[in-house]
Amino acid sequence: MNVAELINKEKETAFSFEILPPLKGADSYKLFRDIETLLEFSPKYINVTSHRSEVEYRTLPNGLFEKVSVRHRPGTVAIAAAIQNKYKVPVVPHVICSGFTKSETEYALIDLHYLGITNLLLLRGDRAKNEKNFAAMEDGHAHASDLQVQVNDFNKGRFIDGSEFEAPSVPFSYGVAGYPEKHEESPNTDSDIYWLKEKVKAGADYVVTQMFFDNEKYFSFVKRCREAGITVPIIPGLKPITSQTQLTVLPRVFHIDLPEALATELRKCATKDEARQLGVEWCVAQARELKSAGVPSIHFYSMNAVNSVKQIAEKVY
Ligand code: FAD
Numbered sequence: 473m474n475v476a477e478l479i480n481k482e483k484e485t486a487f488s489f490e491i492l493p494p495l496k497g498a499d500s501y502k503l504f505r506d507i508e509t510l511l512e513f514s515p516k517y518i519n520v521t522s523h524r525s526e527v528e529y530r531t532l533p534n535g536l537f538e539k540v541s542v543r544h545r546p547g548t549v550a551i552a553a554a555i556q557n558k559y560k561v562p563v564v565p566h567v568i569c570s571g572f573t574k575s576e577t578e579y580a581l582i583d584l585h586y587l588g589i590t591n592l593l594l595l596r597g598d599r600a601k602n603e604k605n606f607a608a609m610e611d612g613h614a615h616a617s618d619l620q621v622q623v624n625d626f627n628k629g630r631f632i633d634g635s636e637f638e639a640p641s642v643p644f645s646y647g648v649a650g651y652p653e654k655h656e657e658s659p660n661t662d663s664d665i666y667w668l669k670e671k672v673k674a675g676a677d678y679v680v681t682q683m684f685f686d687n688e689k690y691f692s693f694v695k696r697c698r699e700a701g702i703t704v705p706i707i708p709g710l711k712p713i714t715s716q717t718q719l720t721v722l723p724r725v726f727h728i729d730l731p732e733a734l735a736t737e738l739r740k741c742a743t744k745d746e747a748r749q750l751g752v753e754w755c756v757a758q759a760r761e762l763k764s765a766g767v768p769s770i771h772f773y774s775m776n777a778v779n780s781v782k783q784i785a786e787k788v789y
Contacts, residue, residue, distance in 0.1 A: 487789055519593060565593075593649070
């Protein structure tokens with residue numbers, strides 16, 4: 473079953489979460505422990521993020537610098553397969569344009585196909601840390617919509633060089649990202665929703681949103697999407713705050729606002745644990761309201777917040 477079918481068949485709001493592959497060189501035990509912490513809430517699926525290489529400069533013994541390309545979190549495909557095999561929960565690996573050529577993406581699709589992984593989240597991906605603006609690889613994609621074309625062609629049995637193969641019996645299904653507070657590069661919300669609608673017309677079965685801390689932003693986004701003719705499920709993404717530093721980090725990194733009521737309370741927290749507890753309470757309130765509004769599913773960004781997500785799920789599900 474694909475993600476849209478999995479969540480549509482539920483009467484109740486479904487639960488899903490997102491994990492990051494371990495850092496290069498780390499083993500997968502902690503990741504599996506984290507997943508096991510959340511399995512009791514019957515996740516309908518588990519997302520696995522994808523990460524590009526970053527350019528780094530290393531000092532050589534002669535004092536000169538060496539430019540190297542390092543992928544700090546490789547292994548998305550392998551970790552996704554390991555999770556699906558170990559826990560029998562469908563996985564949704566993210567496939568990104570950023571840092572990947574079309575040919576590398578094609579090999580990843582071939583691997584995913586062999587592994588029986590058919591749900592994907594297609595994204596442009598974050599820009600490289602040393603880049604001011606996103607730059608596509610020379611032989612890569614500039615937008616998630618271009619990646620969709622490649623996946624749609626693959627589903628029809630067509631490689632990027634135009635040669636043909638037997639089309640997969642179970643084609644890839646996929647979702648795309650949506651931004652209740654607008655994507656940072658978009659000139660305005662309407663323009664962002666215009667491109668989102670194009671992605672849905674091209675075959676996206678559902679949308680997962682960027683995190684937000686004010687449900688009104690989500691409700692208003694969904695209303696505007698519906699008015700624009702986007703009818704697919706729009707899954708809200710929630711992240712529990714876990715530290716006071718996120719007060720400034722989250723707006724900077726994700727281009728989202730924190731409501732003043734949350735910011736005020738967060739400033740008052742004297743310890744990390746107080747901040748974490750506040751994050752749990754805020755997220756519980758958000759999730760309860762979204763659930764009452766009948767959202768099909770809630771997606772939790774659980775990075776460094778697995779215990780918080782567990783506490784939230786205990787109260788909400
Ligand atoms: P796009 O759809 O390409 O949109 C980018 C911008 O271009 C938007 O402003 C849009 O309005 C506009 N646009 C869209 N299509 C076109 C077009 N055809 N022509 C002109 N303009 C267009 N990043 C990672 O690196 N790895 C991850 O695993 C990851 N997971 C994520 C999961 C979720 C749920 C979300 C919300 C984000 C995730 N990101 C991830 C970050 C995401 O990739 C970035 O926000 C990125 O900047 C935009 O991705 P996108 O797929 O929305 O891009």
